[in-house]
Amino acid sequence: xxKVSFPALSRVAVCGGTHGNELSGVYLVREYLRRKHNQRxxxxxxxxxxxxxxxxxVQQCRRYTETDLxxxxxxxxxxxxxxxxxxxxxxxxxxxxxxTPYEIVxxxxxxxxxxxKGSPEAMDLVCDLHNTTANMGLxxxxxxxxxxxxxxxxxxxxxxxxxxxxxxxxxxTPKNEAYSLESVGKHGFAMEIxxxxxxxxxxxxxxxxxxxxxxxxxxxxxxxxxxxxxxGSVEVFTLVKNIDYPRDPxxxxxxxxxxxxxxxxxxxxxxxxxxxxxxxxxxxxxxxxKEPLYPFFVNECAYYEKGIALSLxxxxxxxxxxxxxxxxx
Amino acid sequence: MTSRCGVCCFNEARRVAIFGGTHGNEMSGIMLxxxxxxxxxxxxxxxxxxxxxxxxxxxxxxxxxYVDTDLNRxxxxxxxxxxxxxxxxxxxxxxxxxxxxxxxxxxxxAYDVIFDLHNTTSNMGSxLILxxxxxxxxxxxxxxxxxxIAPASCPVLLNEHPLLKYSTSRSVAKHPIGxxxxxxPQGVLRSNIFESMRVIMKHALDFIELFNNGVEFPPxxxxxxxxxxxxxxxxxxxxxxxxxxxxxxxxxxxxxxNPGDPMFQTFDGRTIPYEGPSPVYPTFxxxxxxxxxxxxxxxxxxxxxxxxxxxxxxx
Numbered sequence: 001x002x003k004v005s006f007p008a009l010s011r012v013a014v015c016g017g018t019h020g021n022e023l024s025g026v027y028l029v030r031e032y033l034r035r036k037h038n039q040r041x042x043x044x045x046x047x048x049x050x051x052x053x054x055x056x057x058v059q060q061c062r063r064y065t066e067t068d069l070x071x072x073x074x075x076x077x078x079x080x081x082x083x084x085x086x087x088x089x090x091x092x093x094x095x096x097x098x099x100t101p102y103e104i105v106x107x108x109x110x111x112x113x114x115x116x117k118g119s120p121e122a123m124d125l126v127c128d129l130h131n132t133t134a135n136m137g138l139x140x141x142x143x144x145x146x147x148x149x150x151x152x153x154x155x156x157x158x159x160x161x162x163x164x165x166x167x168x169x170x171x172x173t174p175k176n177e178a179y180s181l182e183s184v185g186k187h188g189f190a191m192e193i194x195x196x197x198x199x200x201x202x203x204x205x206x207x208x209x210x211x212x213x214x215x216x217x218x219x220x221x222x223x224x225x226x227x228x229x230x231x232g233s234v235e236v237f238t239l240v241k242n243i244d245y246p247r248d249p250x251x252x253x254x255x256x257x258x259x260x261x262x263x264x265x266x267x268x269x270x271x272x273x274x275x276x277x278x279x280x281x282x283x284x285x286x287x288x289x290k291e292p293l294y295p296f297f298v299n300e301c302a303y304y305e306k307g308i309a310l311s312l313x314x315x316x317x318x319x320x321x322x323x324x325x326x327x328x329x
Numbered sequence: 330m331t332s333r334c335g336v337c338c339f340n341e342a343r344r345v346a347i348f349g350g351t352h353g354n355e356m357s358g359i360m361l362x363x364x365x366x367x368x369x370x371x372x373x374x375x376x377x378x379x380x381x382x383x384x385x386x387x388x389x390x391x392x393x394x395y396v397d398t399d400l401n402r403x404x405x406x407x408x409x410x411x412x413x414x415x416x417x418x419x420x421x422x423x424x425x426x427x428x429x430x431x432x433x434x435x436x437x438x439a440y441d442v443i444f445d446l447h448n449t450t451s452n453m454g455s456x457l458i459l460x461x462x463x464x465x466x467x468x469x470x471x472x473x474x475x476x477x478i479a480p481a482s483c484p485v486l487l488n489e490h491p492l493l494k495y496s497t498s499r500s501v502a503k504h505p506i507g508x509x510x511x512x513x514p515q516g517v518l519r520s521n522i523f524e525s526m527r528v529i530m531k532h533a534l535d536f537i538e539l540f541n542n543g544v545e546f547p548p549x550x551x552x553x554x555x556x557x558x559x560x561x562x563x564x565x566x567x568x569x570x571x572x573x574x575x576x577x578x579x580x581x582x583x584x585x586x587n588p589g590d591p592m593f594q595t596f597d598g599r600t601i602p603y604e605g606p607s608p609v610y611p612t613f614x615x616x617x618x619x620x621x622x623x624x625x626x627x628x629x630x631x632x633x634x635x636x637x638x639x640x641x642x643x644x
Binding site: 027030031035061062133195196197198199200201202203204206207253254257258259260263278280299301302304305 | 393513523
């Protein structure tokens, strides 16, 4: 693969509190804002914006107040306020009113601040910080497996972070269906770290994500300064499917828990026949798929309501080109 | 309770309740109670009426700790005696209903035993919580449970502190017992935690059955951790926390914390040591629900309580 050039990443945003009870990002953003006057020289090659995405949810220490903010960034939802007179392409839009959910209003504000999505004014890079109750270490989450900027940052963190495993999860969703906050930027990814109970902050997790963000900023500075980053290949986990809990057909209440053999074993290969769930009556329910896959988001609290007990991914090797900043652009 | 020759005699424990969902996001108790409401065979014991009960259904439905106010702090004399009204916070109205069904608190009509099932994000294992050091019935019960699950451990937390003690939902009963099992994130159901709580309940109900059948339990001693002091996070003038539980303290519930040991770590990496005069045994370390209650952990002191022999009053 031949070298690929990119313009400098001159405007970078780090977001915390997109889910108000995922506290590593909340405290990291607060801490950066507190230390604003002590910014490192490294940040002179770009402007860094620290954003508290969902202040109302943060104040209440809840994931969201009315609707999940991190699902509000599809083009359709973002068009809500601006196109209430148009009914185009089967999209029916409604004007913003007092009844509009807070998070929809906030997504408009964030799109104005960090976007508009898809326009030349959008942030060059958006990094959105999240926590999970699952034992996932540090994961990049992205809709793309060919955004070379994101993949190079990932490789850099893999090499530099000693205390925590670093992985890259790819959701194979077409770009125009991307629904999460980081899709507002020209380049973007979520940085998800766990395990941490929602509503609490664990020092080892905080230190790890702080280091992850600092290494990312360090990389951006090196990149903007003209460093050429050599190509190679990186390991990527691409989502294949989600599995829900077994449920009572009438009440929809769950009837089993994640099996003790699977609990905390994110990214340990799951083979056909391996235990998935242990029912309350003591029965083991097993993985019936034909293909061994890698589980992640195993027992993530917030996904009970979304009908996801665990997600399954295929592991792939992705070739990445060498990249360098084209400082003339 | 009566006394003869050093034996405390109690009436048979005929009416027993098992509360789940006092906090709507503490999943083990919710799942166990729902399971037992559907099929109560496992909790049947001869001569005992055992009633599983979801105490805060609205919070359970929203998978949140509480809707208006913490139900497990709501059973104060003021709340229970307030005139019933729609304007009262949901949990206060709920406390009044629960007091009517399972109480009244302090009266002869109150339920004999209430078990209140809780989870914690702290690494407390399977903890039993007592509200009195002189209730020999519950002391004997926890002794029985500890022996039954040995060599697995079952710490006993005693909260008799005049200022830190609070009005729990289980306090409506003559003999209240709290079960606190962790670590488990709020809103999450972990299989091992669920099974641990289930096993403890089995032994607790076995004890009641034995007691009701006339078994006399000889005097024994019970090691407990007695609540001393609540320790808050360092905070700034806006009330935001400025430090986290130190990695050396995180997950070290029930282990000694000595003067000079690391206690908190600021967000910029500085260590704040514990500066008390003597070693303490911390617990409820980094319980997510206690950030708003100004508690990073609670200190305890080890004590050995003497439990008198107990047996049932012969009719």
